[in-house]
Amino acid sequence: MPLEILPFLVPLILIELGLVIFALVDLFKAERRVKGGNKLIWALVILFVSTIGPLVYLIAGREEV
Template sequence: MTFEEILPLLIPLLVLQLALMGVGLYDLTRPDRKVKGGNKLVWGLVIVLGELFGPLVYFLFGREDV
């Protein structure tokens, strides 16, 4: 097994992870977005560091008016 061999299989996983993070950060940085606790930086860290579940937790519980 070499890294070059598994890279094509890893790319979709990386794309999914980045897409999830991107969707979360895009939503978070909307000017009209209000978040629980009022601190967007904390939610940004949850999205970026929370791997797959971070953005999920943000979308379910992070937004104030949804």
């Protein structure tokens, strides 16, 4: 990997990591309800579907209490 792209890659990685952490913390709040009712499935989506997984959860997976 050329070192020239490193300044562009590091912020993207940090944003991705922050998004995953935020989504997981939100998911495992005791009062949080999710569509489908299965938090484990949503955790797997958040972790293994790259950037899109956390966004899908935050936009479509949460139910308002």
